[in-house]
Amino acid sequence: MPLNPDAAITVTAFDWVPDFARGLVRDLRVRWALEEAGLDYRDEYLPQGTQKLPRHRRRQPFGQLPTYEDGAVTLFESGAIALHIADQAPALLPEGDNARARAAQWVIAALNTVEPPLGDWSMATLFEADKPWSAPRKPAIRERIDERLGELSARLGDDEWLEGRFCVGDLTMIAVLQLVSGELADLLERYPNLAAYRARGEARPAYRRALEDQMAGFTGAPPAEWAAAQQEEEIA
Numbered sequence: 001m002p003l004n005p006d007a008a009i010t011v012t013a014f015d016w017v018p019d020f021a022r023g024l025v026r027d028l029r030v031r032w033a034l035e036e037a038g039l040d041y042r043d044e045y046l047p048q049g050t051q052k053l054p055r056h057r058r059r060q061p062f063g064q065l066p067t068y069e070d071g072a073v074t075l076f077e078s079g080a081i082a083l084h085i086a087d088q089a090p091a092l093l094p095e096g097d098n099a100r101a102r103a104a105q106w107v108i109a110a111l112n113t114v115e116p117p118l119g120d121w122s123m124a125t126l127f128e129a130d131k132p133w134s135a136p137r138k139p140a141i142r143e144r145i146d147e148r149l150g151e152l153s154a155r156l157g158d159d160e161w162l163e164g165r166f167c168v169g170d171l172t173m174i175a176v177l178q179l180v181s182g183e184l185a186d187l188l189e190r191y192p193n194l195a196a197y198r199a200r201g202e203a204r205p206a207y208r209r210a211l212e213d214q215m216a217g218f219t220g221a222p223p224a225e226w227a228a229a230q231q232e233e234e235i236a
Helices: 027-037 078-087 099-127 134-156 168-177 182-189 192-202 205-216 224-235
Strands: 010-014 042-046 067-069 074-076
Touching: 010 027, 027 078, 027 168, 027 205, 067 078, 074 078, 078 099, 078 168, 099 134, 099 168, 099 182, 134 182, 134 192, 168 192, 182 192, 192 205
Parallel strands: 010 042
Antiparallel strands: 010 067, 067 074
């Protein structure tokens, strides 16, 4: 849906990230939930580095993005925000008894069980790739990722969604599965039901709108230190 500058809901997002991070920054998860819920929102774009300043830390004590504000509550952590949005949109919860609890278990599983080894992989291959301990860690990290994917694949089986119909748990899990890319792509290929599951999520109109909105917001310039490092790399 078109973004409304007068909307009550505000989501913080970066105005620039490196190419490899585009489509993966966690404000996409919040945008997707809002699109599924049919809730209008507006963006507050932050240049890289300003998320660590006092004004933003009052919203997010760890200096991260995204945050969510709606006039009644200010929230951080994409999982907590997505669950709050689901509370306002029954379509984001499964059918049946204890719907919110069942959805919440999958949000938490995505973030606390499936995502951590993927974060370890990012540290070893991107952010600490030059450290002597990173390369030796990669085989063990891949093994942990493969184990988690195998367990998730076994649970999903031939089902379309985790709890009968698409819910906020699927949204969060699919967003995490998007991190299985690049050197890890072969791991997802081992589990065709997970690859199809991720593709079903990415084909949803709400996801497509959320992705388009995120990509349209990357209009800022890279920080000076990033640009200098890239120039150094090109010269080398």
